[in-house]
C-alpha cells in the first residue's frame with residue numbers, strides 16, 4: 001500500500017475565480033503580503049503497490065483532472 | 080517572494096462523498112487497486128518574505144479551512 | 159514589435175496568416191481595399207472575428223428578407239426593438255417592456271461541457287442586460303446524442319451542471335427547456351440558452367455610441383487570454399520564439415465563467431440604469447472588444463478613439479490583437495457623458511466592479527485604437543461590424559429527400575394484441591425522449607426572485623413581471639427536428655405552432671417569436687435548402703399567426719465530417735398575461751367532476 | 760417591528776426575504792454587507808444565495824463582512840437572527856451555530872419541494888407551528904449536508920435543538936435528517952430550506968414558510 005497525492009490546478013492562463021476571491025478577501029481580513037492565490041483540488045489515494053506510475057498518470061489525467069483547463073501533479077508520499 | 084502551499088482535507092471522521100464517488104468510479108473505468116480516495120483543496124499562495132509562519136497558520140486555520148470539519152497542512156516550497 | 163498602422167503602410171508586402179484566421183482570399187483583398195493598405199495584426203484580428211460566420215451572419219443574412227416581407231405594420235405595433243439589436247423588445251402593456259432572446263453555445267459545450275454551457279448562459283444574460291433590462295429567467299433547450307453513448311455520458315452531466323451552476327449562482331430561475339436525444343447530435347450536442355428580462359419602456363437602452371466627447375468605459379472582469387485560440391497565430395507569426403510567441407498556440411479555446419462576477423455586474427448595471435447615466439451599452443460576447451467597440455461606433459453617429467493599453471489585463475505580455483480578441487467573460491462596455499463619469503465610477507466601486515475609461519466618442523467616422531501611443535487600428539467601424547461579406551450560398555433540395563419522405567411509418571408493424579400494446583406503452587414511457595426530465599430540472603433553481611408562476615413540468619414557463627398588478631409573461635421553446643428534416647418548411651411551422659400552443663394553454667396571449675437556427679454547414683447546398691425553407695416557413699407561419707420574429711441566432715457547421723445534425727430551428731414564443739393569478743396549470747384531476755374535452759382533430 | 764435582511768455580494772434571495780417580511784406584516788429593512796450598521800432593526804435575516812460565489816466554502820468569506828460584526832454582537836445580546844440556506848452557512852462559519860454545511864451527498868445542486876417536520880416550536884422563529892407539524896417548503900442548494908462531530912450532534916439532539924428535520928427522502932445526506940437547528944437560547948436559528956419561497960401558493964408550493972416570519976412578530980409582541 002502506498003499513499004499517492006494528486007494536486008490538480010487550473011492552468012495558469014485560465015481564470016481562477018475561487019483563488020481570486022480568496023486573494024481579494026485576505027487584505028480585508030487584515031492579512032497583507034499575499035500577492036496571488038490559486039485554488040485547486042487535492043486528492044489522497046490509497047494505492048496497491050501493483051499500480052504503476054503510468055496508471056496513476058492515466059487516472060490523474062483522464063479522471064481526476066480536466067485536461068482542457070487543468071494541470072496535475074502526481075506524488076507518491078511513502079506508505 | 081515565496082510560494083506557500085496549503086492543503087485542506089476533510090477530517091477523517093467526516094464523510095467525503097466526493098472522494099467516495101471517485102473511489103467507486105475507478106474500478107468501473109478499469110482501474111483496479113485504489114482502495115480509498117479522499118478529496119480536499121489545494122491552495123498555492125505567492126507570499127511576501129515578510130509573512131511569517133504564525134501568520135500563515137492563522138490564514139490556513141482561520142480562513143482557508145473550517146476547523147470544525149477540516150484539517151490543514153502548510154508548506155513553503157521555495158521561492 | 160507592435161504592428162502599427164505606420165508599419166503596415168511601410169511593409170505592404172508583409173505576408174499575413176489570414177487563411178489561418180478563417181478569411182478567404184477575396185475577403186482579405188476586400189479588407190486591403192477598404193483600408194487602402196494591408197491591415198495591421200490588430201485590424202486583421204478584428205476583421206477576421208467580425209467577418210466570421212458566427213458574428214457576421216454572412217451565409218444567412220440574405221434570407222432575412224423573409225422576416226421583413228412577412229412582418230405587417232400591425233405585427234410591428236408592439237415591437238420596440240427588433241432584428242439587429244442585441245435582443246428583441248416588446249411592449250407588454252402598463253408601461254412594461256420585455257426583452258428575450260435565444261442563443262447557441264454548441265461547439266464550446268462539446269469541448270468543455272460545464273464551462274461551455276455555463277458561459278452560454280452568461281452570454282445570453284449579458285445580451286438582455288445590454289437592452290437595459292433586468293434579467294428575470296432563463297430556459298435551456300438541449301439536444302444530445304444517443305443516451306447510451308459514452309460521449310453522452312461525458313457531455314450531458316457537464317452541460318446540465320454548467321447551465322445550473324451559472325444560472326443558479328446568478329439568481330435567475332430556470333423556467334423551462336428541452337432535453338432531446340437523437341444520434342444525429344452525437345458529435346454536436348446543442349446547447350441553446352434563452353434569457354428573458356423586463357424594464358420600464360422608457361429605460362430601453364440601445365447599443366450605440368453617440369455624442370462627441372462621451373467616454374467609453376469598460377467594466378467587469380479583467381481581460382485575459384481566454385478564447386483567443388485562432389488569433390494566437392498572429393503572435394506566433396510575428397514574434398516566433400519570444401514569450402508572446404509560439405507557446406500561445408497551445409492555448410485552449412475555452413472560457414471559464416465566473417457567475418459571481420456576473421451577478422454583481424447585473425446589480426451594478428441596474429443601479430447605473432436607475433441613475434440614468436448610461437448613454438449606450440454593449441455586452442462583450444463572442445468577439446470581445448473587437449465587437450463591442452466596432453458595434454458601438456458603427457451604430458452611433460460619430461467615430462471612436464480607444465486607448466487599448468488601458469484595458470485591465472489578467473495575463474502578461476498580451477498583444478493588441480489578443481486584447482481585442484479575448485473572449486474573457488463578464489465584461490460590459492458603456493458610453494457615458496463626461497459629467498457622469500464620476501457617478502458611474504462610484505456605482506462600480508460600490509459593487510467592487512473594476513471600471514476603466516478606455517476611450518471616447520469622436521467627430522468623424524473612424525474607429526482609432528492606440529497602444530501605448532501608437533495607432534494599431536484605424537478603420538471605418540461599419541466595415542467591421544455591419545458591412546461584412548454576404549453570400550448567396552447555393553441551394554439544392556437533397557437528392558435523398560424524396561426517398562426519406564417516402565419511407566413512411568406505414569411500413570412499420572403495428573401492435574394490435576393487448577399485451578403488444580401494453581409492451582409498447584411501457585417502452586414509450588421509458589424511452590429517454592419521453593421519460594421524466596426531473597434529473598435535469600431538479601438541478602435548476604426555479605424559485606429564486608419569487609416570481610415563478612409556472613415552470614417544469616408545465617407546457618410553458620411563466621414569470622410575474624409586475625408584482626402590483628400581476629402582469630406577467632409566458633415562454634415556451636420547441637422543435638421536433640425529425641419533422642423538420644422531413645419537411646423543413648412545415649416542420650419549422652410545427653415548431654412554431656407547438657411553442658405557440660404551449661404559451662396559449664397557460665392562459666397567456668402569444669406576442670412575439672425568437673429563434674435559434676441550428677444547422678449543418680452552409681457550404682452544403684442541401685443544408686442551405688433546409689435553412690431557406692425553415693426561415694421562410696417560420697416567417698410565413700408568424701405572419702399567419704400575427705406575431706413577429708423579434709430576434710434570433712444562427713449556428714451553422716453543426717456536423718461531424720460531412721454528416722449534419724438534423725436541422726433544428728428551435729422556436730421560442732413569448733406571451734403576455736395581464737394577471738398571472740389566472741394562469742392555467744398543466745394537469746387534470748385537481749377537482750372531481752372535471753370534463754375532459756379534445757379540441758381539434 | 761423592523762426586520763432586516765442582509766445583502767452580501769452574491770446574495771440572491773434578499774428581495775424574496777424582504778417580500779416575506781412585508782407579507783408577514785413587519786417593516787422590511789435592507790441591510791448592506793459593507794455597512795457596520797443594523798439600522799435599528801429588531802431582528803435580522805441572512806438570506807440565501809451564493810455570497811462571494813461560495814468560493815472557498817459556502818459562507819466563508821461573507822462571515823467577515825463588516826455587517827457581520829454587528830450581527831454577531833447583536834445575536835450575543837439576544838437579538839433574534841435567522842439564517843436561510845447561505846445564511847445558515849454564514850452563521851455556522853461565524854460560530855453562532857455549531858457544525859458545518861458540506862457538499863450534498865449526491866454532488867448535485869438540488870431544487871425541490873421538501874416536506875419538513877417541525878421538531879422544536881419553542882424557538883423565536885417557530886412558535887406559530889404545532890410541534891410535530893409537517894410543512895412543505897422548497898429546498899435548493901449545492902452545499903446543504905449538515906455535518907458536525909458526533910459529540911455536537913448528541914448535544915443538539917439531547918437539548919432538543921434540532922428545529923426542522925427532513926421528512927421523507929433526505930435531499931442532501933444531512934446527518935440525522937437535520938434541516939435546521941437553533942443555538943442554546945432559541946433565538947438564533949438556521950435552516951437550509953427556503954421559507955421565503957413558500958409565502959404564497961402562486962409562486963411556491965404552499966404558504967407554510969410565512970410561519971417563521973409571523974412567529975418572530977409574535978415574539979416582538981410578547982416582549
Ligand SMILES: Nc1ncnc2c1ncn2[C@@H]1O[C@H](COP(=O)(O)OP(=O)(O)O)[C@@H](O)[C@H]1O
Pocket residue numbers: 297298299300332333334335336337592593595598599602613614615616617618
Ligand atoms: N433542459 C431543460 N431545462 C429546464 N426545463 C426543462 C428542460 N427540459 C425539459 N424541461 C421542462 O420539463 C418539462 C417537461 O419537458 P418535456 O417532457 O420536454 O415536455 P413536453 O413533452 O410537454 O414538451 C417542461 O416543463 C419543460 O420546460
